[in-house]
């Protein structure tokens with residue numbers, strides 16, 4: 001009968017372990033929720049809308065302009081635009097655009113104006129963003 005009794009010290013020790021394990025389980029659950037939320041955020045890219053009139057280079061077909069540090073917009077027709085990230089997919093140098101194609105100054109990778117890799121060492125295309133042109137108010141929305 002004496003063996004079934006739990007003394008005060010043992011009771012407190014077991015209670016403390018229970019609280020610690022419960023807290024760790026809750027923390028792990030919060031981390032899983034946080035990661036899931038971040039993945040969800042990536043799939044819903046924020047959109048940026050620009051006025052074409054703010055970028056005179058985009059007024060005519062063939063024109064291009066950087067709308068942020070690494071996002072270039074190229075007008076390919078009267079109503080169609082391409083938006084690309086000019087970060088090389090090889091080792092992240094900024095690629096240069098000459099009006100018809102991109103070339104990386106670091107190791108020579110080249111890409112078409114649509115971002116398709118044409119010469120390595122890069123093997124992946126430039127990151128592109130969906131664009132939506134609104135001719136009514138002459139604006140372009142880029143999902144970045």
Ligand code: FES
Nearest residue numbers: 088090091104107
């Ligand atoms: S970083 Fe562009 S080719 Fe290496």
